[in-house]
Amino acid sequence: MRPTGNLHLGNYFGALKNFIRLQDNYDCYFFIADYHMLTTHPNPSDVQQNVKTILCEYLACGLDPEKATIYVQSSVPEVCELYMYLNMITYVGELQRVAAFKEKVRQNPNNVNAGLLTYPTLMAADILLHRATKVPVGKDQQQHLEMTRDFAERFNKLYKTDYFPLPQAFNFEGELVKIPSLDGNGKMSKSYGEQATIYLIDEGNVLKKKIMRAKTDEGPKEKNSTKPVEIENLFSLLKLVSTPQIVQQFEDAYNDCSIRYGDMKKQLLEDMNVFLTPFRERIKELSANDDYLNKVIAMGADKARESAIKTIKDVRSIIGFRA
Numbered sequence: 001m002r003p004t005g006n007l008h009l010g011n012y013f014g015a016l017k018n019f020i021r022l023q024d025n026y027d028c029y030f031f032i033a034d035y036h037m038l039t040t041h042p043n044p045s046d047v048q049q050n051v052k053t054i055l056c057e058y059l060a061c062g063l064d065p066e067k068a069t070i071y072v073q074s075s076v077p078e079v080c081e082l083y084m085y086l087n088m089i090t091y092v093g094e095l096q097r098v099a100a101f102k103e104k105v106r107q108n109p110n111n112v113n114a115g116l117l118t119y120p121t122l123m124a125a126d127i128l129l130h131r132a133t134k135v136p137v138g139k140d141q142q143q144h145l146e147m148t149r150d151f152a153e154r155f156n157k158l159y160k161t162d163y164f165p166l167p168q169a170f171n172f173e174g175e176l177v178k179i180p181s182l183d184g185n186g187k188m189s190k191s192y193g194e195q196a197t198i199y200l201i202d203e204g205n206v207l208k209k210k211i212m213r214a215k216t217d218e219g220p221k222e223k224n225s226t227k228p229v230e231i232e233n234l235f236s237l238l239k240l241v242s243t244p245q246i247v248q249q250f251e252d253a254y255n256d257c258s259i260r261y262g263d264m265k266k267q268l269l270e271d272m273n274v275f276l277t278p279f280r281e282r283i284k285e286l287s288a289n290d291d292y293l294n295k296v297i298a299m300g301a302d303k304a305r306e307s308a309i310k311t312i313k314d315v316r317s318i319i320g321f322r323a
């Protein structure tokens, strides 16, 4: 995750919830993507604080540094070397066709830098550096994962090896998920729609305003009608935090046209608050414990570098360089 703000529900349900389950059964590497963050030129004085914020939120969500390797990307500079090797087998055309790149160009036409274009190669390097097989991501990252598989396959073919496994995008529920935003427009995201994005730290009036202002329509006119996207989105969010009985109660009310969106939003607010409270509390506790956070960062860097150095040695030797 890039340290460019707080984690939101999309990050949690798309990625973190799966991290937590994976760490019990697999050798896991989770990192904070501070190199990736540089595509948007953050102020140097904010960088450490941004990293700390995400680390606290990872730990508050249940990532365990004793079970998994949790590290900051820039403490493992070996990834840059792999990124460079991968860039040699990546075509500019395929990078220009990436949906996320095209979207960023639309949003920010004055900062189309090479780092932004080669974002998928750095992401592939992050994954291949530990020869990962499963990568827990949301649906929005599916295309990046397909590219990582292409690069791994291309490398293997070029050098007549099977060194890199072909990694799969992964979600425990089976399908990759896309958590919608509150304004009926696409996915929940920190890049657009602050007011339509629910962060793990949201509380009180901030949370209330976001939920109560979520876009709705005038209500169904015919029984059992198809829901418009903004209403479907509200139901999707309710399903994340409410019981199946409550969801069914509102589904029934929608189907017989008796639904009152105000009531549904109040319920969503109440259940969302119950869901978020423990995260908020743990985040507060952890942010006050710099000693512990520094220990976690140091431990993660050692473990991640061990794995990275091994891969880079192997790759150099496969390419024909001195290992």
Ligand code: AMP
Residues within 6 Å of the ligand: 001, 002, 009, 010, 011, 012, 013, 014, 015, 136, 137, 138, 139, 140, 141, 177, 178, 179, 180, 187, 188, 189, 190
């Ligand atoms: P980002 O915040 O874009 O750096 O994404 C970090 C992780 O969260 C990636 O695995 C994304 O796939 C996931 N993610 C971000 N937004 C969503 C969303 N709205 N729904 C599902 N997963 C998401």
